[in-house]
Amino acid sequence: MITTTDLTKVYRSRGREVTALDGVDLHVREGEVYGVVGRSGAGKSTLIRCVNLLERPSSGTVTVAGQDLTALAGRGQRANAALRQARSRIGMVFQHFNLLSSRTVRDNIELPLEILGVSGKERTRKALELLDLVGLSAQAKAYPAQLSGGQKQRVGIARALAGDPKVLLSDEATSALDPETTRSILQLLRDLNRQLGLTVLLITHEMDVVKTICDSAALMKGGRVVESGTVSELLATPGSELAAELFPVGGEPSGPDRTVVDVTFHGEAATQPVISQLSRTYNIDISILGAAMDTVAGKQVGRMRIELPGRFEENVVPIGFLREQGLQVEVAAVADAVDSDGLQEAAGLAKDGAQ
Numbered sequence: 403m404i405t406t407t408d409l410t411k412v413y414r415s416r417g418r419e420v421t422a423l424d425g426v427d428l429h430v431r432e433g434e435v436y437g438v439v440g441r442s443g444a445g446k447s448t449l450i451r452c453v454n455l456l457e458r459p460s461s462g463t464v465t466v467a468g469q470d471l472t473a474l475a476g477r478g479q480r481a482n483a484a485l486r487q488a489r490s491r492i493g494m495v496f497q498h499f500n501l502l503s504s505r506t507v508r509d510n511i512e513l514p515l516e517i518l519g520v521s522g523k524e525r526t527r528k529a530l531e532l533l534d535l536v537g538l539s540a541q542a543k544a545y546p547a548q549l550s551g552g553q554k555q556r557v558g559i560a561r562a563l564a565g566d567p568k569v570l571l572s573d574e575a576t577s578a579l580d581p582e583t584t585r586s587i588l589q590l591l592r593d594l595n596r597q598l599g600l601t602v603l604l605i606t607h608e609m610d611v612v613k614t615i616c617d618s619a620a621l622m623k624g625g626r627v628v629e630s631g632t633v634s635e636l637l638a639t640p641g642s643e644l645a646a647e648l649f650p651v652g653g654e655p656s657g658p659d660r661t662v663v664d665v666t667f668h669g670e671a672a673t674q675p676v677i678s679q680l681s682r683t684y685n686i687d688i689s690i691l692g693a694a695m696d697t698v699a700g701k702q703v704g705r706m707r708i709e710l711p712g713r714f715e716e717n718v719v720p721i722g723f724l725r726e727q728g729l730q731v732e733v734a735a736v737a738d739a740v741d742s743d744g745l746q747e748a749a750g751l752a753k754d755g756a757q
């Protein structure tokens with residue numbers, strides 16, 4: 403639905419150059435919620451502003467719903483009209499809502515329709531329909547100053563939907579909201595994604611946001627996408643920084659002669675009660691030291707740190723059992739002083755080895 407190819411953006415100001423985007427290839431599938439995370443200055447806002455051509459990329463292409471927007475930008479009047487038209491199919495939600503304080507809620511939502519030249523009657527019909535959709539019918543005549551932050555953001559979302567977009571872009575839409583309001587806005591975005599088949603590209607610095615509503619995510623650093631994929635794919639990638647931040651596990655061995663392993667659950671294997679099977683099959687007591695699990699579509703996804711009695715070499719078979727179930731297993735710590743890397747290699751269980 404959204405594809406960027408080798409997208410770069412270089413800002414030039416007062417003789418200085420800042421490379422905000424450095425060859426970004428992003429692929430957002432139709433109907434998914436896609437999260438972009440990264441530190442301040444990583445280029446997230448620049449990326450999203452380039453996707454709807456609010457910012458002109460220095461090079462590379464942006465395709466939204468099969469249309470190459472970069473080919474339209476700045477190529478004469480007809481192309482500009484086509485770009486405006488294409489942009490009206492991309493909604494944008496902002497951190498600070500950007501509502502006009504002198505206009506009522508309804509008039510704020512009508513604004514983009516006015517710009518598109520929609521008739522007064524039709525504008526009002528549409529605005530009232532959208533207010534209903536975001537649960538704000540009672541506030542149609544209120545002014546922004548009379549609304550809570552969460553309500554303002556609902557107006558922002560309704561306004562973004564005025565042009566019947568296929569794609570919604572959101573730059574930190576919940577950063578100015580408290581945790582409970584954040585949850586309700588995320589739920590609204592999820593509902594809209596499902597009900598309207600809306601593709602959502604959102605930027606956030608909160609891993610919780612990704613965990614709550616995103617199907618896929620990308621991590622940006624220094625203007626580049628350094629990791630990307632569905633949450634399952636990320637979990638399946640050994641050493642994934644995003645997976646570790648989404649599903650952090652901690653926990654230290656409880657004593658000597660213990661083996662600590664991190665088990666990653668994703669895909670089909672995650673439907674089986676493997677830990678109890680392991681315990682029964684080998685008659686061993688297993689302690690769970692830490693876990694970050696979620697249930698997605700009836701399957702468990704996430705990571706768990708477990709402790710097995712005995713040293714590593716005594717646990718080669720149970721660890722092999724877990725791998726046979728299709729789980730990813732990494733030996734996190736061996737309590738005694740043996741050279742665990744050497745042992746793992748010898749047993750074909752190298753840390754970064756596949757399942």
Ligand SMILES: Nc1ncnc2c1ncn2[C@@H]1O[C@H](COP(=O)(O)OP(=O)(O)OP(=O)(O)O)[C@@H](O)[C@H]1O
Nearest residue numbers: 413415420421422441442443444445446447448449
């Ligand atoms: N208009 C501009 N002119 C010059 N440099 C800019 C401009 N906009 C952004 N930059 C620079 O580009 C880089 C990326 O900025 P960007 O706003 O995309 O980061 P971000 O990931 O959204 O950060 P944050 O999490 O703080 O919002 C930064 O180094 C920033 O200073």
Ligand SMILES: [Mg+2]
Nearest residue numbers: 446447448573
């Ligand atoms: Mg930003």
